[in-house]
Amino acid sequence: MNLRDTAVARAFVPERRMMYYLFLLGFFSIFSTTISKNPVLPLFSQAIGADSTIIGLIAAFSPLAGILFSFPVGVISDHIGRKRLLVASGAVFLIAPVLYLFITAPLWLIPVRFFHGTATAILGPVISAVIAERFPVTKGEMLGQYSSATLVGRALAPLAGGAIISYFAMYPGLLPYRVVYIAAALAAVPVFIMTLLYTEKQSLPLDTLPFCVFRESFVTFFSNRRLRGTACVDMATYFAFGAVETFLPLYLFSLGIGAYQTGIIFAAQVVFIAGTKPFFGRIADRVDKRIQIVAGLAITGGAVAGIPLAVSFAQFFLVSAVFGIGMSLSTVATSAYVADVAEKEQIGASMGALSSIMDIGQSGGPLLTGIIVTMVGYIAGFFASCILALIVCAIFILSVREPAGTDPKNEGQAP
Incomplete structure (x- = not known):
């Protein structure tokens, strides 16, 4: 191997480590959030007295967090950096499953589901921005591989959650469901640790953002x-x-x-x-x-x-x-x-x-x-x-x- 090949190989190592880091982060985060809702959430809701209307309302509040927060989070990450928001997301992933353990009335699931939904509302746009910045030439491939890693977690979580509920089905009360949420919290531990270990290329100051920054970003996107x-x-x-x-x-x-x-x-x-x-x-x-x-x-x-x-x-x-x-x-x-x-x-x-x-x-x-x-x-x-x-x-x-005369590139x- 000549010097040029050696230099290329050394440059590739950090990229490969970042790739594995992102895949593991995506897998554990989506596994944790998915096992918290599928299939346990409707069963747990019903067990504590929720009817069909309340169950539907509870299910709607998690994506609502994504609708409300994903865009502001993306704007904030452009101005204060990605790491702080990743750590905030990791903290929500870790804390939210624990909150389910204290719920005994169905309406309390609404704020908890909304809070839990903020975890993925933060993680999604921030990770996409990280991939676009770290892998500018192969971002399509990397986005695809990261998405596949999350889908593996999404596919395995219901199987694990269903198996836990079935295994503890003979135990009385809400214990089978609470064991699932304990498992969700344990799966979130590596998520939180990995967000703490994330190294940002350039650290940005933590400044208060005026509302005009959000307005300008909104106008820039939709114009x-x-x-x-x-x-x-x-x-x-x-x-x-x-x-x-x-x-x-x-x-x-x-x-x-x-x-x-x-x-x-x-x-x-x-x-x-x-x-x-x-x-x-x-x-x-x-x-x-x-x-x-x-x-x-x-x-x-x-x-x-x-x-x-x-x-x-x-x-x-x-x-x-x-x-x-x-x-x-x-x-x-x-x-x-x-x-x-x-x-x-x-x-x-x-x-x-x-x-x-x-x-x-x-x-x-x-x-x-x-x-x-x-x-x-x-x-x-x-x-x-x-x-x-x-x-x-x-x-x-x-x-x-393409308007006439524009460069297709x-x-x-x-x-």
Whole structure:
């Protein structure tokens, strides 16, 4: 090995360590927050006296934190640095599961779920900004690999939570549920430690931010047609995701498909998203991200439209897998495209705005689809997501098209 190769190898070591650090942080944080809600939250809520309305209200308050805080958090991270916010997020991950242990009335779950939701509201945009800054050339691939690490945690958490509840089912009272929240707190310990160990490249002073900073960042993001169009894509994608996650199990049950098979259908979706995101991330670093975004959203919308056409377990399995592929294809490219388009000093704010709008879509999907299903039926409810996806595809194409005489390299290509 010559001197040049040795220098390259030495330079690669810190990047590889950062890569492993991010993957472990993403895995443990999402495992901890997911095991706190799936499947334990509705069961725990019911056990302490919550009815269906209260359970739905409790479930809505976690994504509400993302809607409210992701954008301000992104702005703050651009001005005071990422480390302080990562530590704050780690502290919430650690403290929140402990609070569930003291709850005996269902309404107290509302503020606790909101508080717990701030953990991911902070972590998401900050980690996306860290990846965009630390891996400018391979950010698409890194965003995909980080997302896959979180999806592994998201997939394993319900299995672990269900196993704990089943093992302690013979014990009286709320003990089975409280053991799950103890497990969530233990999983959050490495999250908090890792946020403390994060080393920032440049330490920024802790200054009070005037309101005009948030207003300027908001105006900067939403006045940029490309950022605006990309945010609409994530909104439509997660609108469909929320609708499918909420109403596909009910639709399958109405067709006589059992819970076990329903679990396999949704597991296929997670596996395909987690398995394809690193690959699609590498593609996003090498091709025009706009094409990948449009293709992914179109596939996602087509898969949702295919749900009412499926009649057998195998067909639903295929539709779920295609939905996962479409979602993976578009979402890994949207984050990378926003990092390309956003100004360097606005990356955190842009990632935060993207995350907030994503949460709006994920919250709005079940709500609006539920209204349509109640009024018209499941077929119309699923087709609504498809129609929205097609409309947003057109909006995105118009938003990111190149005016005559512009350099295409400035429109979404990796630097």
